[in-house]
């Protein structure tokens with residue numbers, strides 16, 4: 001299932017060496033979290049390796065690629081184009097890399113915005129992307145601790161922290177992220 005080696009150079013040329021190395025760190029972190037929380041570590045590895053497989057830097061190229069694969073761009077995607085790569089990533093994982101496991105595809109699709117009621121695998125990929133070893137931002141140590149102890153608490157912390165950052169930077173906020181945050185607020189309060 002995870003015979004992804006043969007796609008390595010294709011993915012590398014699409015997203016660049018630096019981003020590719022990030023996906024290796026995310027896969028490794030995801031496997032660690034999977035082992036701690038009793039989640040399928042093979043799926044965690046595959047989802048980690050592929051989560052950014054559509055992260056094309058040039059926004060126009062990214063939109064063209066989305067069009068090529070019939071991904072309808074939502075209002076949120078138009079306003080925050082970085083959301084596109086997650087949903088396009090799920091499509092490429094399925095059509096180009098032979099992944100048909102719904103949970104893996106959803107983990108890729110929602111790794112940027114999050115969503116309410118995420119599966120264990122979805123949470124692990126969201127969090128591994130957030131805390132992989134080269135991430136460095138205020139709160140990352142707390143997020144790392146929480147991710148080992150309680151995935152729902154870690155999601156709440158990560159979503160809150162992300163929202164604070166987006167507000168501070170005066171950025172658009174995806175509605176899915178607000179819904180996710182409120183879901184985990186209810187869960188943790």
Ligand SMILES: [Fe+2]
Nearest residue numbers: 051052055112
């Ligand atoms: Fe991403």
Ligand SMILES: [Fe+2]
Nearest residue numbers: 026051052129
């Ligand atoms: Fe990522």
